[in-house]
Amino acid sequence: MRAGSMPPVLTVFLRLVAMMQRRRGPLIVSVAAGTLAALLSLSPHIAVALTLVELFDGTPDGGRIGLYALLGAIGVVGRHLAYGLAMLVSHRVAYATQYELRRSLAGKLARVPLGFFDQRAKGALRTTLLNDVDMAEDGMAHLVPETLAALLTPLLAFAAMATLDWRLALLVLAPTATGVWLVGALMRRGGEVTRRYQAMSARMAHVAAEFAEGLPTLRSFNQSNQALERARTAFAGYTALAIDWLRRSVAPAAVAQLFLVGNLMLVAPAGVLMHADGMIATDTLIVFLVLSIGFGDLFAGIAGLAHRLTRQVAVLDRIDGILEAPELPVPAMPLLPADGSVEFRDVGFSYGGRRVLDGVSFRVEPGRCLALVGPSGSGKSTIAKLIARFHDVEEGSVLVGGTDVRCMAPDGLHAHVAMVFQDVFLFAGTVRDNIRLGRPDAGHDAVVAAAVAAGAHGFITRLPQGYDTPLGELGQGLSGGERQRLSIARAILKDAPILVLDEATAFADAENEALIQDAVARLAAGRTVIVIAHRLSTIVHADEILVLDGGRVVERGRHAALVAADGVYAALWHAHEEAHRFHHGGGRLAEAAP
Numbered sequence: 001m002r003a004g005s006m007p008p009v010l011t012v013f014l015r016l017v018a019m020m021q022r023r024r025g026p027l028i029v030s031v032a033a034g035t036l037a038a039l040l041s042l043s044p045h046i047a048v049a050l051t052l053v054e055l056f057d058g059t060p061d062g063g064r065i066g067l068y069a070l071l072g073a074i075g076v077v078g079r080h081l082a083y084g085l086a087m088l089v090s091h092r093v094a095y096a097t098q099y100e101l102r103r104s105l106a107g108k109l110a111r112v113p114l115g116f117f118d119q120r121a122k123g124a125l126r127t128t129l130l131n132d133v134d135m136a137e138d139g140m141a142h143l144v145p146e147t148l149a150a151l152l153t154p155l156l157a158f159a160a161m162a163t164l165d166w167r168l169a170l171l172v173l174a175p176t177a178t179g180v181w182l183v184g185a186l187m188r189r190g191g192e193v194t195r196r197y198q199a200m201s202a203r204m205a206h207v208a209a210e211f212a213e214g215l216p217t218l219r220s221f222n223q224s225n226q227a228l229e230r231a232r233t234a235f236a237g238y239t240a241l242a243i244d245w246l247r248r249s250v251a252p253a254a255v256a257q258l259f260l261v262g263n264l265m266l267v268a269p270a271g272v273l274m275h276a277d278g279m280i281a282t283d284t285l286i287v288f289l290v291l292s293i294g295f296g297d298l299f300a301g302i303a304g305l306a307h308r309l310t311r312q313v314a315v316l317d318r319i320d321g322i323l324e325a326p327e328l329p330v331p332a333m334p335l336l337p338a339d340g341s342v343e344f345r346d347v348g349f350s351y352g353g354r355r356v357l358d359g360v361s362f363r364v365e366p367g368r369c370l371a372l373v374g375p376s377g378s379g380k381s382t383i384a385k386l387i388a389r390f391h392d393v394e395e396g397s398v399l400v401g402g403t404d405v406r407c408m409a410p411d412g413l414h415a416h417v418a419m420v421f422q423d424v425f426l427f428a429g430t431v432r433d434n435i436r437l438g439r440p441d442a443g444h445d446a447v448v449a450a451a452v453a454a455g456a457h458g459f460i461t462r463l464p465q466g467y468d469t470p471l472g473e474l475g476q477g478l479s480g481g482e483r484q485r486l487s488i489a490r491a492i493l494k495d496a497p498i499l500v501l502d503e504a505t506a507f508a509d510a511e512n513e514a515l516i517q518d519a520v521a522r523l524a525a526g527r528t529v530i531v532i533a534h535r536l537s538t539i540v541h542a543d544e545i546l547v548l549d550g551g552r553v554v555e556r557g558r559h560a561a562l563v564a565a566d567g568v569y570a571a572l573w574h575a576h577e578e579a580h581r582f583h584h585g586g587g588r589l590a591e592a593a594p
């Protein structure tokens with residue numbers, strides 16, 4: 001937490017207030033109405049006190065007693081009206097702030113480097129945008145006004161009591177103040193436990209999701225016992241932590257609660273002694289006895305409020321984690337790419353201090369094909385991502401169309417580069433909308449032409465509503481190959497001069513593979529292609545092959561020369577030939593590039 005040694009409750013409170021800062025006026029109205037409501041909650045006590053005073057007077061006046069009863073009743077009604085007003089105003093403020101918060105989060109996500117999404121699970125982002133913002137709304141609508149009212153009301157009530165008799169007023173306050181201090185101490189200790197509790201909940205959610213999604217695969221490999229064990233451990237850990245937390249906090253919380261409402265135990269004997277000594281009048285004693293009961297109630301909710309505030313810590317941390325994420329600097333006068341070339345000049349790059357690319361240089365002329373080959377983890381995908389500026393390089397430079405990507409506006413760069421990755425994202429919308437992501441203003445004919453070229457038209461027309469068929473979330477109901485062909489149709493429609501391709505056929509079946517290779521060949525024709533090759537047969541005609549190992553270029557050249565050199569590539573090639581001795585496909589992608 002940034003606010004140093006400040007107690008977490010206070011920091012969270014101030015952060016919530018800061019979020020609502022722009023709506024200070026309505027916030028003040030809400031707090032004032034909430035305070036009034038809490039003060040009016042004392043009205044029955046005051047009515048009872050005044051009635052008792054009247055009764056002990058010797059000559060009670062029925063009319064006056066009736067008036068006190070009426071005032072008490074009006075107070076109760078007024079309390080509910082004031083509370084309603086406080087909630088109405090604070091919810092309006094909170095919902096408006098929540099909307100702005102979601103808008104700034106979404107806006108921020110549109111500006112952070114694309115590499116930002118590598119590091120976090122998509123589920124976590126969804127949780128922050130939906131659940132965390134909802135939780136923050138609860139914080140803003142309820143916790144801020146209620147906490148302020150819960151603190152202001154006793155202060156005002158105390159001031160009123162002090163005008164009657166300051167000594168008794170202090171006695172009313174003493175146990176409550178001790179209780180508040182205890183609650184604070186409890187919260188400081190509880191902050192760490194709450195964090196651990198939330199981390200454990202997140203871990204349990206992760207294990208549960210993995211368990212539910214992975215169970216079919218695990219069971220088919222007879223490995224479900226292990227997963228079951230992992231899930232059991234997580235569930236047990238969660239329960240143990242919850243019980244530990246309960247054990248540590250219940251007793252101190254009960255003691256704190258006792259102090260918060262225990263003022264009558266002090267005021268009653270002290271008041272009676274003072275009355276016997278003639279230090280206070282009977283009226284004053286009655287008023288204090290009755291009010292000290294109500295005064296304790298004013299504080300009763302404060303422990304609950306403080307606990308709910310501490311639970312906001314993780315929520316606000318996650319929201320701030322997004323809002324404060326660094327953005328890529330965008331040039332004031334962006335330049336445009338001049339052609340379809342791609343060049344790396346001595347590029348060095350690390351992920352969080354771990355070096356993954358070192359001194360990588362190459363140049364692909366417009367319309368040519370460069371293939372990236374190498375073992376898993378050698379840096380192929382990282383090179384592909386740096387072309388689209390998912391991250392900024394640490395050393396050297398990446399040039400697209402002769403222009404450093406850091407000198408371009410993101411829109412300009414993305415219009416110039418199409419990426420087709422194995423991990424196809426389809427959103428809930430029609431097939432047409434999904435293809436149109438490539439060019440939102442494209443007409444029906446252009447969409448169909450792209451689908452035809454991508455070999456997707458056939459299966460689309462067999463769908464119940466053709467191009468208007470709504471796709472379930474993430475394109476459920478389509479096969480892997482069909483999803484890939486939709487993503488190729490998208491890229492064809494986009495018609496960018498540079499294509500970065502993670503060779504998408506690795507997991508397709510034989511029929512799909514042929515279709516996808518044809519589609520990719522049509523997509524690649526006439527463009528600059530940088531392909532991450534998993535199957536060497538598809539890149540034998542590439543203009544240059546870059547062999548990577550541990551983030552360095554260890555060999556480079558054309559296929560024939562590399563095989564002849566008898567180095568790393570030749571070994572990979574022989575292994576490939578061995579594995580595909582009976583396989584006769586391939587060679588089409590690189591043939592398509594001139």
Ligand SMILES: Nc1ncnc2c1ncn2[C@@H]1O[C@H](COP(=O)(O)OP(=O)(O)OP(=O)(O)O)[C@@H](O)[C@H]1O
Nearest residue numbers: 118119351356374375376377378379380381382383
């Ligand atoms: N977002 C990330 N954060 C941290 N490390 C990463 C990240 N992405 C990749 N890496 C690491 O960087 C190295 C290079 O990864 P990269 O994905 O570029 O390799 P690759 O050659 O494409 O591998 P593969 O063929 O398995 O896809 C790997 O060691 C990988 O673990």
